[in-house]
Amino acid sequence: MRPPRPAPEPRPGDDRTADLIRWAAFACVLVPVVLLWYGASLAGAAGTALGLAAVTAVCRVLLRRSERCAARLLTDEPAPGAHDRERRRRTGTGSHRRGRHPGGNSPVG
Structure with missing residues (x-):
């Protein structure tokens, strides 16, 4: 099995979202014609x-927002001990720890 290819280095002016928005704007003109x-x-x-332009504008806003959030997640480092707190929060006592439980919610008959 081949090792995965490394992602290509982004070049200046190589913005896939901008290309996508340009194609959507082209479709906004082409479809009515x-x-x-x-x-x-x-x-x-x-x-x-007008409908296509509105959808394109909303998609553009959502794509930009998604890019900003992804960039923020890549640059943020988790707080020290965050993993331990998350692990403690997930484990608990009671009926959610194991599989089946006798009685209680079983159907009658």
Whole structure:
């Protein structure tokens, strides 16, 4: 089995999100033109363009936000002892520790 390929180094100006947004903007223009070409009304094509533009804008905001959060997670280091606190929080006593429990919630009959 081959070792995994290292991720390519990002080059200046190599922004995949920007490329994606450019293609989406192109589609916002292309789709209404195609609709008009095939006989749709101008109002219908304009409404489609506005809808696509709104979806593109929301996707752009969400993509940028996701990039910022991912970058923040990569740069943040966990606090000392955070792993121990998380492990203690997950373990507990009571019915959630083991598999089946006799009685209680079993159906009658």
